[in-house]
Amino acid sequence: MSRLTYVSTRGAAPELGFADVLLAGLARDGGLYVPSRWPSLTVGALERFAGMGYADVATEVMWPFVEGAIEADTFAALVADAYATFDSPEVVPFTDLGDGVWLAELFHGPTLAFKDVALQLVGRLFDHELRRRGERVTVVGATSGDTGSAAIEALRDRDAVDVFILHPAGRVSEVQRRQMTTVAAPNVHNVAVEGTFDDCQDLVKALFADEAFRDRRHLSAVNSINWARVMAQVVYYVTSTVRLTGGDGRPVAFSVPTGNFGNVFAGYGAQRMGTPVSQFVVASNRNDILTRFLTTGTMTIGEVQPTLSPSMDIQVSSNLERLLFEVYGRDGAAVAELMARFRAEGTVSVDAGRLDLLAEHWSAGRVDDAQTTATIAELHQRTGRLIDPHTAVGLTAALEARADERVPMVVLSTAHPAKFPDAVEAATGVRPALPPHLADLFDRPERYEVVANDYDVVRRLIDDTLDGAR
Numbered sequence: 001m002s003r004l005t006y007v008s009t010r011g012a013a014p015e016l017g018f019a020d021v022l023l024a025g026l027a028r029d030g031g032l033y034v035p036s037r038w039p040s041l042t043v044g045a046l047e048r049f050a051g052m053g054y055a056d057v058a059t060e061v062m063w064p065f066v067e068g069a070i071e072a073d074t075f076a077a078l079v080a081d082a083y084a085t086f087d088s089p090e091v092v093p094f095t096d097l098g099d100g101v102w103l104a105e106l107f108h109g110p111t112l113a114f115k116d117v118a119l120q121l122v123g124r125l126f127d128h129e130l131r132r133r134g135e136r137v138t139v140v141g142a143t144s145g146d147t148g149s150a151a152i153e154a155l156r157d158r159d160a161v162d163v164f165i166l167h168p169a170g171r172v173s174e175v176q177r178r179q180m181t182t183v184a185a186p187n188v189h190n191v192a193v194e195g196t197f198d199d200c201q202d203l204v205k206a207l208f209a210d211e212a213f214r215d216r217r218h219l220s221a222v223n224s225i226n227w228a229r230v231m232a233q234v235v236y237y238v239t240s241t242v243r244l245t246g247g248d249g250r251p252v253a254f255s256v257p258t259g260n261f262g263n264v265f266a267g268y269g270a271q272r273m274g275t276p277v278s279q280f281v282v283a284s285n286r287n288d289i290l291t292r293f294l295t296t297g298t299m300t301i302g303e304v305q306p307t308l309s310p311s312m313d314i315q316v317s318s319n320l321e322r323l324l325f326e327v328y329g330r331d332g333a334a335v336a337e338l339m340a341r342f343r344a345e346g347t348v349s350v351d352a353g354r355l356d357l358l359a360e361h362w363s364a365g366r367v368d369d370a371q372t373t374a375t376i377a378e379l380h381q382r383t384g385r386l387i388d389p390h391t392a393v394g395l396t397a398a399l400e401a402r403a404d405e406r407v408p409m410v411v412l413s414t415a416h417p418a419k420f421p422d423a424v425e426a427a428t429g430v431r432p433a434l435p436p437h438l439a440d441l442f443d444r445p446e447r448y449e450v451v452a453n454d455y456d457v458v459r460r461l462i463d464d465t466l467d468g469a470r
């Protein structure tokens with residue numbers, strides 16, 4: 001079969017190969033890249049995977065997406081290296097909660113959130129491709145917490161990349177700040193902006209919009225719309241299914257704490273490749289635009305409300321556009337029109353019948369902070385186990401929306417409880433401890449610059465740093 005190319009969800013950007021999609025992020029027409037077709041797992045692959053380790057399965061599942069852009073041996077080595085950074089030999093260990101409900105622990109990477117699963121690999125792919133091209137880039141990003149530390153850990157000490165991460169001064173938790181600012185790598189630069197997360201995001205957008213600066217510094221991004229991140233997340237839907245069924249064809253259900261929709265869209269990809277998934281539960285907190293959309297077909301933007309699960313405090317879930325593209329029969333012009341209407345009016349409804357495609361497998365649940373706290377407390381009382389608030393949203397929604405008790409339900413556990421110690425302690429009275437590799441986090445020296453919320457100040461800081469004036 002011919003090699004995969006990638007097309008934009010808005011149908012008006014050039015078709016690209018994997019390496020270009022990796023570095024491009026967003027498509028030139030404002031859309032997101034998706035594979036031009038979904039590859040199929042080969043007959044018997046799932047059963048064969050039952051006897052294999054995570055990195056070997058990952059290499060095989062992702063190979064059709066990268067073939068032609070990288071040598072097979074090199075790719076296998078990068079994948080093995082990426083998952084060797086996890087503190088569990090299984091990479092994604094499982095916990096049995098009883099009644100056929102399981103936790104898939106996605107937080108065993110260096111920064112304790114599931115973003116490491118994708119970013120540890122994407123950082124290595126980035127570095128490999130840039131060296132091959134003999135290029136350097138400056139990665140700039142804004143973070144409200146988890147993404148910044150995962151990106152920093154993935155890109156630290158890489159010769160071809162400088163990374164600048166902007167966070168709102170005083171508005172991220174101390175654990176989150178220290179996970180970013182204690183990384184002593186010469187190519188890592190933390191900037192605390194005297195403003196909000198939205199101010200940080202606006203500054204990053206302004207840096208990208210400044211064409212002279214963007215070209216001079218070769219700006220790049222590793223944000224959640226990057227296709228390679230979705231690709232790496234497809235893998236654990238496959239390994240989870242194999243783990244619970246031996247790959248004999250029986251289905252599994254997944255509940256996914258959802259923000260930008262990248263994680264659950266990866267599950268859709270796994271299903272399209274032939275993984276038997278009978279149900280996706282899209283779990284939201286009080287910011288429930290997705291729940292409302294999936295139940296009514298109408299998407300209406302509201303104010304972002306702060307909750308106990310801040311990594312899901314999002315109103316516009318960028319990766320939903322990838323699912324809309326499928327729901328619209330891969331009609332890029334229709335998706336472009338839909339997104340333009342949403343942007344102009346703040347509300348949009350999909351045509352009647354379009355969501356029928358999702359009726360069989362998709363459900364959604366909204367979980368407020370009180371329910372989140374109750375679930376953390378209840379599980380701790382019953383089993384002695386601590387879970388973080390994002391995982392608790394997923395578990396609560398899973399129990400409410402479960403369609404078939406005979407099908408194993410996998411709740412994706414997206415963060416370590418010690419990443420959100422205040423919420424966990426408030427629910428249980430127990431303060432979760434950081435794992436050994438971060439036990440001295442509060443003793444490590446921090447390094448970051450505090451700057452005014454001012455475009456010229458930030459731009460000059462980046463220029464001066466790269467020119468060695470600091």
Ligand SMILES: *Cc1c(COP(=O)(O)O)cnc(C)c1O
Nearest residue numbers: 258259260261262263311414415
């Ligand atoms: C990023 C994040 C999410 C949301 O994932 P999406 O792919 O954006 O839907 C959920 N939980 C945690 C802990 C996260 O860091």
